[in-house]
Amino acid sequence: MSIPKFLFLTLLFNLCSCSIALIQQDILAYPRYKVVLTNEKVPESTKNVEVPTSISNTMVMMSSLGQPFSCTIPNVQVERERLEREKEEQAKEETEQDIQATIDRGVALLAPLSKNCIRFFANTHQYWAYEYCHNQYVRQFHVERTHDGKVEKEQETASFYLGIHPGAETKTVMRKVGDKRYLVQEWTNGSNCDLTGEPRQVEVQFHCDKHGQDFVSSFVEVSTCHYQIVVSTPRLCEEMNLSHKHHAESHVIECKPIVPDNLIEQEQTEKEANNAKKEQEEEEEEEAVRDLDILEKMDEKDILLTMISDLTEQINQLKDQMKAKPEVNYYTLTKENAPNQISGKEIQHILKQVKRAESKEQHDNKEAYHQNYHE
Template sequence: MQPLILALLASVFQAIQASQTIFSVHDDLLAFPQYEVVFSDSFISEVEASLIIEQASSAVHKSSPARSSNTNSVDLEKRTDSSQDSSSANYVFDPENETYELMYLNGDQHLCTIPVVDTPVKNDTSETRAAEQKELTRATDRGWELLQDLEGKCLYFMSGWWSYAFCYDDSITQFHQLPAQAGKPQLPPQPDPNTSQFVLGKAKRKDKEDGRDNAIEKATRERPRTELQIRGDTRYLVQKMEDGTTCDLTGKPRRVEVQFHCNPHVTDRIGYIKEVTTCSYVMVVYTPRLCSDVAFQPPKEIKANPITCRIIVPEEDIADRTELKLLDSAPEKADKEKPINIGGVILGAGKWINKEGQRMPVPANFGEDRTQQTVTEIIARAQSQADGGKVEAVSDEDLRKLDLDPKMIENLKKEVANMAKEKGWKIEVVDAPGQVREILGIVDGDDGDPEDDEEEEEEEEEEEEEEGSEEVLFKDEL
């Protein structure tokens, strides 16, 4: 729908005949439009629109009486002289930089403001043409000098089954790459000797002959056959390579056109290569080297000139329109979802967690196997007085490895010993997946004493450790 509207506007607005740049058949008007139509959310009254159109029409007649006006007039019978005076301060009238047109869209009348764009003066004198030709020659020579650093280097490009090797100012070869070994990328790619390879083109060299009719290569290399081409606002260097492997279909040698484009954001690399006709190829090479010369730099982005259109509203409907606009904007503010805050982090905010812009540290238990079974480890044990009362306990170093405080365990041993009196006891550490660590004090039971059949359970205060808290429990074993 939008491209159709743009096409209709292009036919309606007869005043649009200027552009910031000279039109080129290579320009993509859909990707780089000269004008952009913007339908504003605001509106304008009939009185103000009529006053703007009439004053714009009179300004055109005063500036050029012989030229017919391209603007349309609005016949609004409801407008009076008093309303004209009261409305004169509600708009900005700038006939030198803007023109005004009326259009109908879906039955509604709109007032469109079109910016006046000065047409660049094209100097087509012989002196100007000579200066342009001189600049093109200079840019071509300078571009060749900037590419000299590629001498002796080769660029590689893989595309499906085929691989390509471009050795600067030498040749371009098409071949099948040897399969790389597992875990060992093969750079540069090596041609498979069991398959055919083709030369797409060779760089031309000028040779001279000695007295014995033997060709001798010049010590000083001649500049290759290069030329500067212009497509729209883009300039690039072209080198044509010929005398490749004879084509089976045409019976002629293969040939390739190499285009060097400036791209300051990449290193020297082949952008793409394609066969435009049978055994005739085009290769595009992106290089930052040409960007040193302003002639090859990419054109600056030119924004489209905005054509702003506002709907025309009768005077008696302005109050209702204003109220309706306020009501339409109210639900947007009320229905706006509140951001979700989890632990001080706003989900979907698109911001770094901390001020330094660093990533969050990986948790210590990240990647642990959650399917593991419960682990129980005895850290202290004592025999009953009847069996000798021998006490065994792990060392302080082992306790620290278990992330336990030796002083805390020593106090627990004394408490459990006081509870057990002459009985045997032990202290166990129980680690269960997804559960809080438990430290159990267990006293040996006596079947002859019914009082020992009672289960006692105590829970001490949680000890704050670096990795979390611990829950300590004491139980009498039945």
């Protein structure tokens, strides 16, 4: 068996082993690896040239069709350390106001839990059942079931309060464990403990769970009459600072197809030709835009010249009208026309009327000229 094939089988076995170990933890919620096929190709002449790094390893794998791939497998431990450093740096930048804002947002997101109580058993063979009622209490009780031949009846024979919600005095804190954050409340003043004589108390934890409904994922008695309950809900996941970010993060195995060198050279040549064609098309488009601008400017010039020509024609028409004005003829009266003789005053009066008519006509012609010019 060749070394690359052996390494491939070893990797496949390890991945399968990880999946089997996580069956009880919902493997769909914890993707560990993601294979990404890239468009970048590796020439055959360099397929055996590995570049060792501290954060990844490179190996050759074969597909079911015999296509070889050069795959880069990340170093999970190095990647995890990098993420931890980033989160530590982010935590240093977080202020008390930021933390309190996250807590307030989380408490508000939990409010709809008050609509229904959650009943559960710590395990399937326990005598006691439990009930969590949000912002009210955590209760332990036992149910006796009887059957009279017709109907099955249930009756509680014992009940103890493990903790009562403090009401307005409730103090909510945010805890950090690794990359996980969750909210914690202390509920006290439960039923008196038979062993200590003190009221029972319970620590209530609220965890983000993207892949489930509202449920109690854990219940333990950490010490005598002191309990711990974990309420898992997708509601908290709406607050990013309380969401399990690492669940969405998977380690990327990047694989590049290994192809003959001449194919890469051919693709490179085609790429250069396409780039040259694209540049030429862009230049032609720019030239077409420039030509269009020139045509638009020429159109504007033609419009202006047409307006000037029209105005010139109107002025010439006015001049012709002025030249075609009828002349006033004066006649000398002789003695032969004595019976029709006109006095000097009447002649002066007639001359004044003629001058007024001439002035009025000149005035009207000027107004017509100005009006046509402005139009």
